[in-house]
Amino acid sequence: MKFTQFLKTKGAIASIFMGIFYAVAMLGIFIPGYSAIPNNVDQMPIAMVNDDTGQYGTMISEQLAEKLPFKEIETGLTNNQATEQLEKNMLALVIHIPETFSADMQNGETSSSIDFTTNGASSTVVSSTMTSIVNQINTQLSNQLSTQAAQGVLMNLNIPEAQATEMAEMIETAYVGNMVTINEVPAGMHNNMLPMFLTMAGYTGAMIGAMQLVAAFRESRGKASKTRLFLYVQLTALLIAVVSSVIGVSVAYLVSSHGAEMFAGLAAQQVLNYMVCFNFTAITIFLLGEGGMVLNLPILLIQTLANGATMPREMMYLPYEWMSYISPMYYSVQAYMANLYGSVSAEPFQVMMATIGGAALIINILIVALFHKPVPVVETEAKAETVPPSAEITV
Template structure:
């Protein structure tokens, strides 16, 4: 056999196609998608809460509103309202100017602070970006207030030595910025990325399982009714979901050391994640057969950006943002963040997952009912005869 003949083999053609297709799909999806960081940082919503009625509070809020690199800055929220939105990740940062800020500065009291609050149970880019921006703000404000205080000191001449030392100390401590993180995630990428890892494990396993089980469904046509085979397919998927979820959560438990009170909830959510992703990815395979796996790959790649683990929905470009609304991965990641590290309920995201799974299951039922033609069911004797002949030929 010549090399050119080997290249015409179906397996070689498929390998060439998948290698080229996967490279184009992956780079064509990832490179544009990740260019949103830091291009779309200005799309993240933040809140400015000024409880200070004095001049300093007004000055700071006006300056920050003009200089901060964000298009949407909420200024009409109370600190309590803003904190509720932050817990739900509807806000990326809260800047809170306390009620006594101006009075403390005017009286020369040390450590008058502004609180900058972020939510640790959120996309990785949010916490890193907000920390960087807050550090820059604090450096600028510290210099500004120290300069203003120094100018006031220099206006007073012939100051006694002791008083001058006190004023010098006041200059150094005239302003401090207080960085606060709610729902702080334990140190380590294994903790920060766990919501995505659990979700990806369920999704990829479900996608491969959908290809194999739909293939088994097609191969078994004529041996049982479409309804029975479809039920068998779903029951097998559920069995895989239970076993794989128990093992996957067990690995997470032993490596990350989370409390046993989370085990049942995480396992139940992982089972839900598998079943939803199974039916979601099975749609294309029921429609076009094994070719559906090729179409499922770019959908998977888009969801790795659109799942909210790396960047929030507000930063995503439109195709990725649209995908996030119908993506089981997005709601799975958000539910895991809430369950593992958050202070809000994971139920809304779990219900959205269930809704997507229910819709996907209904679509699969309709595909099987109306697009898959009925096949006459063979008698059990004929099926046994085929199995016997196959066994004899093999022997």
């Protein structure tokens, strides 16, 4: 066989196609998707709560509203309301100007501060971006307010020059920006990315499992009814889900322990994650056979950006945002984030996962019922055949 003939074989053609297809798919999905960072930082919603009725509070709130790089700045919330929305990741940052801020600045109180609160249990981009922006804001406000505070106090006092200089130096340190983080994630990138790692482990295992079990389903046609075989596929997937989830969470605990009391809950969620992802990825395989994997991998790649671990929905371009609403990975990541580090319930995200899994299961049942033709069942069990005993040969 010549090399040119080998290149024309089915395997070689398929390999060439897949190499080109996935190179284009991966780069075509990842590069545009990640270009949202930092292009879409201005889409993140924040809240500014001004409880100060003095001149400093009004001045700062107006300046921040004008200079902050965000299109949506909510100003009609109380501090408690804003903090509650922050805990649910409906906001990326809460700026709170306390009631006594102007009075403290005018009196040179060293305890004067503005609270900048972020949620550690959120997308990595949100935490890092908010910290960077707050540091810049604090530097500018510190320079501006310390000078104004010093001038305001000294202009109203008739004191010797030496004392005035000493007081000015003290007042220059009057403003200290207070950076507050709720739901702080333990140090280490592995902790920050654990919700995505657990989700990816379950999803990829389920996707490969779907390919193999649907292949077993097809190969076993004629040995049992398609209804029974479909049930066998689901039971096998559930068995794999339980075993792999316990082992997977155990591996995660070897590196990052979260307490024995959380183990069962995390393992149960991983089982749910596997089963939902299994039926979600099995749709294309039940429908198209092995060719369904050609579609499954780009769908997986899109979800790695649309799962909310790296960036929030507000920053995503529309195709990725749309995917996040039907993505098992998005709700799995959010549920893990709430369970591991958050202060809100993971139940709404788990309910959405179960809903997607239930819808995928129904679609698979319909595909098997409508597109997989019935095959006569041939009994494979050994049957007693009535064979006449061989005649004894006598010589």
